[in-house]
Amino acid sequence: MKIALLEPFMTGSHASWANGYATHSRHTVEIYSLEGKYWKWRMHGGAVSLARQFRARGFSPDLLLATDMLDLTTFLALTRDLTAGLPCALYFHENQLSYPWSPDDADPVLQRDAHYCFINYTSALAADLVGFNSTYHRRDFLTRLPAFLNNFPDNCEPDTVVQIGAKSITLPLGLDLDALERARPVLTDSSQDAAPLILWNHRWEYDKNPEEFFGALFALQEQGIDFKLAVLGEAYRQQPAIFATARERLQDHIVHWGYVETYAEYAGWLWRANILPVTSIHDFFGISVVEAIYCGCFPLLPLRLAYPEHVDPVRYPECFYQDSTDFVAALAKICTSNVWHDFSVDSVCGYNWGELAPQYDAVFATLVEG
Numbered sequence: 104m105k106i107a108l109l110e111p112f113m114t115g116s117h118a119s120w121a122n123g124y125a126t127h128s129r130h131t132v133e134i135y136s137l138e139g140k141y142w143k144w145r146m147h148g149g150a151v152s153l154a155r156q157f158r159a160r161g162f163s164p165d166l167l168l169a170t171d172m173l174d175l176t177t178f179l180a181l182t183r184d185l186t187a188g189l190p191c192a193l194y195f196h197e198n199q200l201s202y203p204w205s206p207d208d209a210d211p212v213l214q215r216d217a218h219y220c221f222i223n224y225t226s227a228l229a230a231d232l233v234g235f236n237s238t239y240h241r242r243d244f245l246t247r248l249p250a251f252l253n254n255f256p257d258n259c260e261p262d263t264v265v266q267i268g269a270k271s272i273t274l275p276l277g278l279d280l281d282a283l284e285r286a287r288p289v290l291t292d293s294s295q296d297a298a299p300l301i302l303w304n305h306r307w308e309y310d311k312n313p314e315e316f317f318g319a320l321f322a323l324q325e326q327g328i329d330f331k332l333a334v335l336g337e338a339y340r341q342q343p344a345i346f347a348t349a350r351e352r353l354q355d356h357i358v359h360w361g362y363v364e365t366y367a368e369y370a371g372w373l374w375r376a377n378i379l380p381v382t383s384i385h386d387f388f389g390i391s392v393v394e395a396i397y398c399g400c401f402p403l404l405p406l407r408l409a410y411p412e413h414v415d416p417v418r419y420p421e422c423f424y425q426d427s428t429d430f431v432a433a434l435a436k437i438c439t440s441n442v443w444h445d446f447s448v449d450s451v452c453g454y455n456w457g458e459l460a461p462q463y464d465a466v467f468a469t470l471v472e473g
Contacts, residue, residue: 104471107157108133111150111170116196123456123460130464146173150174150181154182165471167191169230176225192470193227195223195235198243198244199219200247227271232466233271236273236388241271248264249264278394281457282370286366298330300333301378301379301380313382314343317346322435324352332356333359334346334349334350335359373395374398379401381410386408403430405424406423
Protein backbone atom coordinates (compact mmCIF):
# COMPACT_ATOMS: atom_id res chain seq x y z
CA MET A 104 0.00 0.00 0.00
CA LYS A 105 1.18 3.53 -0.78
CA ILE A 106 0.53 6.44 1.60
CA ALA A 107 0.99 10.16 0.92
CA LEU A 108 1.73 11.83 4.25
CA LEU A 109 0.91 15.55 4.18
CA GLU A 110 2.70 17.65 6.81
CA PRO A 111 2.78 21.46 6.38
CA PHE A 112 4.64 22.00 9.67
CA MET A 113 7.65 19.70 9.46
CA THR A 114 9.52 20.29 12.69
CA GLY A 115 9.70 19.01 16.26
CA SER A 116 7.21 16.32 17.18
CA HIS A 117 5.47 16.60 13.81
CA ALA A 118 8.70 15.77 11.97
CA SER A 119 9.62 12.98 14.38
CA TRP A 120 6.21 11.40 13.95
CA ALA A 121 6.22 11.63 10.15
CA ASN A 122 9.75 10.30 9.76
CA GLY A 123 9.21 7.66 12.43
CA TYR A 124 6.13 6.23 10.79
CA ALA A 125 7.69 6.36 7.31
CA THR A 126 10.70 4.44 8.66
CA HIS A 127 8.82 1.76 10.59
CA SER A 128 5.73 1.21 8.43
CA ARG A 129 5.48 -1.85 6.21
CA HIS A 130 3.75 0.40 3.68
CA THR A 131 5.42 2.86 1.32
CA VAL A 132 5.08 6.30 2.94
CA GLU A 133 5.93 9.35 0.84
CA ILE A 134 6.19 12.60 2.82
CA TYR A 135 5.07 15.97 1.45
CA SER A 136 6.12 18.75 3.78
CA LEU A 137 6.85 22.42 4.37
CA GLU A 138 9.26 24.00 6.81
CA GLY A 139 7.94 24.18 10.37
CA LYS A 140 7.50 27.93 10.84
CA TYR A 141 4.74 30.57 10.50
CA TRP A 142 2.11 28.17 11.81
CA LYS A 143 -0.83 30.44 11.03
CA TRP A 144 0.25 30.85 7.44
CA ARG A 145 0.80 27.11 7.17
CA MET A 146 -2.80 26.52 8.21
CA HIS A 147 -3.99 29.04 5.64
CA GLY A 148 -1.65 28.46 2.70
CA GLY A 149 0.03 25.14 3.32
CA ALA A 150 -2.65 23.25 1.38
CA VAL A 151 -1.89 25.27 -1.76
CA SER A 152 1.84 24.53 -1.61
CA LEU A 153 1.39 20.85 -0.77
CA ALA A 154 -1.14 20.47 -3.59
CA ARG A 155 1.51 21.82 -5.98
CA GLN A 156 4.07 19.37 -4.57
CA PHE A 157 1.63 16.50 -4.88
CA ARG A 158 0.94 17.26 -8.53
CA ALA A 159 4.62 17.66 -9.37
CA ARG A 160 5.76 14.30 -7.98
CA GLY A 161 3.31 12.09 -9.81
CA PHE A 162 2.93 9.72 -6.85
CA SER A 163 -0.28 7.66 -6.91
CA PRO A 164 -1.15 6.77 -3.31
CA ASP A 165 -3.84 4.49 -1.96
CA LEU A 166 -4.35 6.72 1.08
CA LEU A 167 -3.88 10.35 2.11
CA LEU A 168 -2.62 10.88 5.66
CA ALA A 169 -2.71 14.54 6.75
CA THR A 170 -2.04 16.26 10.05
CA ASP A 171 -4.08 18.89 11.87
CA MET A 172 -1.98 21.77 10.49
CA LEU A 173 -3.37 21.13 6.99
CA ASP A 174 -6.56 22.63 5.58
CA LEU A 175 -7.60 19.27 4.16
CA THR A 176 -10.68 20.63 2.41
CA THR A 177 -8.61 23.08 0.35
CA PHE A 178 -6.04 20.40 -0.51
CA LEU A 179 -8.77 18.04 -1.71
CA ALA A 180 -10.41 20.79 -3.76
CA LEU A 181 -7.13 21.64 -5.49
CA THR A 182 -6.32 18.00 -6.26
CA ARG A 183 -9.81 16.65 -6.86
CA ASP A 184 -8.93 15.23 -10.29
CA LEU A 185 -6.19 13.14 -8.63
CA THR A 186 -7.59 12.42 -5.18
CA ALA A 187 -11.34 11.97 -5.76
CA GLY A 188 -12.28 8.67 -4.19
CA LEU A 189 -9.06 8.29 -2.19
CA PRO A 190 -9.62 7.57 1.51
CA CYS A 191 -8.25 10.29 3.82
CA ALA A 192 -7.02 9.99 7.38
CA LEU A 193 -6.42 13.06 9.54
CA TYR A 194 -4.07 12.91 12.53
CA PHE A 195 -4.37 15.43 15.37
CA HIS A 196 -1.14 16.25 17.19
CA GLU A 197 -2.94 19.26 18.66
CA ASN A 198 -6.11 21.22 17.93
CA GLN A 199 -6.85 24.91 17.91
CA LEU A 200 -10.06 24.68 19.94
CA SER A 201 -8.24 23.85 23.15
CA TYR A 202 -4.62 24.83 22.51
CA PRO A 203 -3.94 27.71 24.92
CA TRP A 204 -3.20 30.95 23.09
CA SER A 205 -0.16 32.97 24.07
CA PRO A 206 -1.07 36.02 26.19
CA ASP A 207 1.03 38.06 23.73
CA ASP A 208 -1.07 37.02 20.70
CA ALA A 209 -3.59 39.64 19.56
CA ASP A 210 -5.80 37.28 17.54
CA PRO A 211 -8.13 36.18 20.39
CA VAL A 212 -8.75 39.80 21.42
CA LEU A 213 -9.49 40.73 17.81
CA GLN A 214 -11.66 37.59 17.42
CA ARG A 215 -9.49 36.23 14.62
CA ASP A 216 -8.72 32.93 16.34
CA ALA A 217 -11.91 31.07 15.39
CA HIS A 218 -10.80 30.52 11.79
CA TYR A 219 -8.02 28.12 12.81
CA CYS A 220 -10.52 26.14 14.84
CA PHE A 221 -12.81 26.05 11.82
CA ILE A 222 -10.02 24.62 9.65
CA ASN A 223 -9.60 21.79 12.18
CA TYR A 224 -13.36 21.24 12.19
CA THR A 225 -13.89 21.10 8.42
CA SER A 226 -10.77 18.99 7.91
CA ALA A 227 -12.09 16.44 10.42
CA LEU A 228 -15.47 16.54 8.69
CA ALA A 229 -13.87 15.86 5.31
CA ALA A 230 -11.65 13.00 6.49
CA ASP A 231 -12.73 9.37 6.48
CA LEU A 232 -10.83 8.62 9.67
CA VAL A 233 -9.75 10.99 12.44
CA GLY A 234 -6.91 9.89 14.71
CA PHE A 235 -5.92 11.56 17.99
CA ASN A 236 -2.65 11.06 19.84
CA SER A 237 -4.44 10.41 23.15
CA THR A 238 -7.90 9.53 24.38
CA TYR A 239 -7.89 12.74 26.41
CA HIS A 240 -7.26 14.72 23.23
CA ARG A 241 -10.05 12.96 21.32
CA ARG A 242 -12.60 13.52 24.08
CA ASP A 243 -11.52 17.12 24.62
CA PHE A 244 -11.88 18.03 20.94
CA LEU A 245 -15.28 16.40 20.56
CA THR A 246 -16.52 17.94 23.82
CA ARG A 247 -15.52 21.47 22.77
CA LEU A 248 -16.93 21.30 19.24
CA PRO A 249 -20.62 21.91 20.08
CA ALA A 250 -19.91 25.14 21.98
CA PHE A 251 -17.62 26.31 19.19
CA LEU A 252 -20.27 25.73 16.52
CA ASN A 253 -22.92 27.44 18.64
CA ASN A 254 -20.96 30.68 18.36
CA PHE A 255 -22.20 31.05 14.80
CA PRO A 256 -25.55 32.74 14.01
CA ASP A 257 -27.43 29.85 12.39
CA ASN A 258 -27.10 26.47 10.64
CA CYS A 259 -24.57 25.34 13.23
CA GLU A 260 -24.88 21.73 12.10
CA PRO A 261 -24.62 20.01 15.51
CA ASP A 262 -25.07 16.59 13.90
CA THR A 263 -21.62 16.91 12.35
CA VAL A 264 -20.07 16.49 15.80
CA VAL A 265 -21.66 13.05 16.00
CA GLN A 266 -20.36 12.27 12.50
CA ILE A 267 -16.81 13.22 13.45
CA GLY A 268 -17.01 11.28 16.70
CA ALA A 269 -18.15 8.14 14.91
CA LYS A 270 -15.01 8.04 12.76
CA SER A 271 -12.58 9.15 15.49
CA ILE A 272 -10.09 6.83 17.18
CA THR A 273 -7.08 7.08 19.47
CA LEU A 274 -3.73 6.36 17.79
CA PRO A 275 -1.02 7.04 20.38
CA LEU A 276 2.04 8.92 19.26
CA GLY A 277 4.85 6.66 18.11
CA LEU A 278 8.28 7.32 19.64
CA ASP A 279 11.77 6.05 18.92
CA LEU A 280 12.38 4.67 22.39
CA ASP A 281 15.07 2.40 20.96
CA ALA A 282 17.16 5.52 20.29
CA LEU A 283 16.95 6.43 23.98
CA GLU A 284 18.11 2.94 24.84
CA ARG A 285 21.05 3.17 22.44
CA ALA A 286 22.06 6.49 24.00
CA ARG A 287 21.90 5.14 27.54
CA PRO A 288 25.13 6.07 29.38
CA VAL A 289 26.96 3.76 31.73
CA LEU A 290 26.17 5.07 35.20
CA THR A 291 28.12 3.94 38.23
CA ASP A 292 27.11 4.35 41.85
CA SER A 293 29.69 7.09 42.21
CA SER A 294 28.08 9.04 39.36
CA GLN A 295 24.76 9.15 41.21
CA ASP A 296 24.59 12.28 43.36
CA ALA A 297 23.29 11.85 46.89
CA ALA A 298 20.79 14.62 46.25
CA PRO A 299 18.06 13.82 43.72
CA LEU A 300 18.43 15.40 40.29
CA ILE A 301 15.24 17.23 39.26
CA LEU A 302 14.62 17.58 35.52
CA TRP A 303 12.91 20.13 33.26
CA ASN A 304 12.97 18.88 29.64
CA HIS A 305 10.18 20.91 28.03
CA ARG A 306 9.96 24.00 25.83
CA TRP A 307 10.51 27.27 27.70
CA GLU A 308 6.99 28.53 27.09
CA TYR A 309 3.97 29.69 29.04
CA ASP A 310 1.86 26.59 28.39
CA LYS A 311 4.37 24.44 30.29
CA ASN A 312 3.65 26.58 33.38
CA PRO A 313 7.26 27.22 34.49
CA GLU A 314 6.08 29.61 37.24
CA GLU A 315 4.54 26.75 39.22
CA PHE A 316 7.51 24.47 38.55
CA PHE A 317 10.12 26.92 39.77
CA GLY A 318 7.86 28.18 42.56
CA ALA A 319 7.91 24.67 44.02
CA LEU A 320 11.71 24.56 43.80
CA PHE A 321 11.92 27.90 45.60
CA ALA A 322 9.77 26.36 48.34
CA LEU A 323 12.09 23.34 48.59
CA GLN A 324 15.05 25.67 48.83
CA GLU A 325 13.42 27.62 51.65
CA GLN A 326 12.73 24.34 53.50
CA GLY A 327 16.41 23.40 53.24
CA ILE A 328 15.73 20.33 51.08
CA ASP A 329 18.76 19.33 49.03
CA PHE A 330 18.35 18.76 45.29
CA LYS A 331 20.14 19.27 41.98
CA LEU A 332 18.54 20.76 38.89
CA ALA A 333 18.99 20.18 35.16
CA VAL A 334 17.01 22.51 32.89
CA LEU A 335 16.89 21.36 29.26
CA GLY A 336 14.47 22.24 26.48
CA GLU A 337 14.31 24.73 23.66
CA ALA A 338 14.25 28.43 24.51
CA TYR A 339 12.90 31.11 22.19
CA ARG A 340 13.60 34.79 21.78
CA GLN A 341 10.66 35.62 24.04
CA GLN A 342 10.54 33.40 27.10
CA PRO A 343 8.83 33.65 30.49
CA ALA A 344 10.78 35.91 32.86
CA ILE A 345 10.74 33.22 35.54
CA PHE A 346 13.63 31.42 33.81
CA ALA A 347 16.04 34.30 34.43
CA THR A 348 14.81 34.61 38.02
CA ALA A 349 15.17 30.89 38.65
CA ARG A 350 18.66 30.73 37.19
CA GLU A 351 19.79 33.32 39.70
CA ARG A 352 17.90 32.04 42.76
CA LEU A 353 18.71 28.37 42.18
CA GLN A 354 22.30 28.74 41.01
CA ASP A 355 23.67 26.58 43.84
CA HIS A 356 21.46 23.69 42.72
CA ILE A 357 21.97 23.89 38.95
CA VAL A 358 24.13 21.28 37.23
CA HIS A 359 22.97 22.12 33.71
CA TRP A 360 21.05 25.02 32.19
CA GLY A 361 19.93 25.33 28.58
CA TYR A 362 19.32 23.54 25.32
CA VAL A 363 21.63 20.66 24.45
CA GLU A 364 22.77 20.33 20.85
CA THR A 365 22.96 16.56 20.51
CA TYR A 366 20.43 13.82 21.08
CA ALA A 367 23.00 11.76 22.96
CA GLU A 368 23.50 14.58 25.46
CA TYR A 369 19.76 15.04 25.86
CA ALA A 370 19.25 11.32 26.46
CA GLY A 371 22.16 11.27 28.88
CA TRP A 372 20.50 13.84 31.13
CA LEU A 373 17.21 11.91 31.04
CA TRP A 374 18.96 8.74 32.17
CA ARG A 375 20.83 10.63 34.93
CA ALA A 376 17.81 12.52 36.26
CA ASN A 377 15.75 11.16 39.17
CA ILE A 378 12.57 13.23 39.42
CA LEU A 379 10.35 14.81 36.76
CA PRO A 380 7.88 17.33 38.23
CA VAL A 381 5.33 18.33 35.55
CA THR A 382 3.21 21.48 35.76
CA SER A 383 1.95 21.92 32.18
CA ILE A 384 -1.44 23.55 31.75
CA HIS A 385 -1.93 21.60 28.56
CA ASP A 386 -0.51 18.47 26.96
CA PHE A 387 -2.33 16.50 24.30
CA PHE A 388 0.24 13.71 24.68
CA GLY A 389 3.48 14.82 26.37
CA ILE A 390 6.50 13.43 24.49
CA SER A 391 9.09 14.86 26.86
CA VAL A 392 7.22 13.37 29.82
CA VAL A 393 7.04 9.89 28.27
CA GLU A 394 10.70 10.00 27.29
CA ALA A 395 11.78 10.89 30.82
CA ILE A 396 9.56 8.21 32.36
CA TYR A 397 11.03 5.63 29.99
CA CYS A 398 14.50 6.63 31.20
CA GLY A 399 13.53 5.95 34.81
CA CYS A 400 12.61 9.42 36.06
CA PHE A 401 10.06 9.39 38.85
CA PRO A 402 7.16 11.51 37.49
CA LEU A 403 5.08 13.87 39.60
CA LEU A 404 2.09 14.61 37.40
CA PRO A 405 -1.14 16.59 37.63
CA LEU A 406 -4.13 14.27 37.70
CA ARG A 407 -5.47 15.53 34.38
CA LEU A 408 -4.73 15.88 30.65
CA ALA A 409 -3.17 12.82 28.99
CA TYR A 410 -0.92 11.81 31.88
CA PRO A 411 -3.17 9.15 33.45
CA GLU A 412 -2.92 7.31 30.11
CA HIS A 413 0.86 7.00 30.55
CA VAL A 414 0.97 6.12 34.25
CA ASP A 415 -1.87 4.30 35.98
CA PRO A 416 -2.98 6.53 38.89
CA VAL A 417 -4.50 3.52 40.67
CA ARG A 418 -1.26 1.56 40.52
CA TYR A 419 0.99 4.58 41.08
CA PRO A 420 -0.99 7.13 43.16
CA GLU A 421 2.25 8.62 44.47
CA CYS A 422 2.98 9.91 40.95
CA PHE A 423 0.04 12.34 40.93
CA TYR A 424 -1.02 15.55 42.66
CA GLN A 425 -4.28 17.50 42.77
CA ASP A 426 -3.31 21.18 43.09
CA SER A 427 -0.37 23.54 43.64
CA THR A 428 -0.33 23.05 47.41
CA ASP A 429 -0.41 19.30 47.03
CA PHE A 430 2.32 19.60 44.38
CA VAL A 431 4.86 21.24 46.69
CA ALA A 432 4.15 18.81 49.52
CA ALA A 433 4.38 15.79 47.23
CA LEU A 434 7.64 16.98 45.66
CA ALA A 435 9.18 17.58 49.08
CA LYS A 436 8.18 14.08 50.17
CA ILE A 437 9.68 12.49 47.06
CA CYS A 438 12.96 14.40 47.45
CA THR A 439 13.38 13.38 51.08
CA SER A 440 12.49 9.72 50.66
CA ASN A 441 13.86 6.83 48.64
CA VAL A 442 10.76 6.50 46.49
CA TRP A 443 12.56 7.80 43.40
CA HIS A 444 15.27 5.13 43.50
CA ASP A 445 15.06 2.44 40.79
CA PHE A 446 11.68 3.66 39.56
CA SER A 447 10.29 2.27 36.31
CA VAL A 448 6.95 2.22 34.49
CA ASP A 449 6.72 -0.42 31.79
CA SER A 450 3.47 0.96 30.31
CA VAL A 451 5.27 3.62 28.27
CA CYS A 452 7.20 0.95 26.37
CA GLY A 453 4.09 0.47 24.25
CA TYR A 454 4.70 3.83 22.57
CA ASN A 455 7.77 2.50 20.76
CA TRP A 456 7.36 2.55 16.98
CA GLY A 457 8.09 -1.17 16.92
CA GLU A 458 4.82 -1.66 18.80
CA LEU A 459 2.73 1.09 17.23
CA ALA A 460 3.67 1.03 13.53
CA PRO A 461 1.92 -2.33 12.95
CA GLN A 462 -1.20 -0.92 14.62
CA TYR A 463 -1.12 2.14 12.35
CA ASP A 464 -0.57 -0.09 9.33
CA ALA A 465 -3.53 -2.28 10.17
CA VAL A 466 -5.85 0.69 10.73
CA PHE A 467 -4.91 2.33 7.44
CA ALA A 468 -5.09 -0.94 5.51
CA THR A 469 -8.63 -1.47 6.79
CA LEU A 470 -9.56 2.06 5.70
CA VAL A 471 -8.29 1.42 2.18
CA GLU A 472 -9.88 -1.98 1.90
CA GLY A 473 -13.21 -0.52 2.99
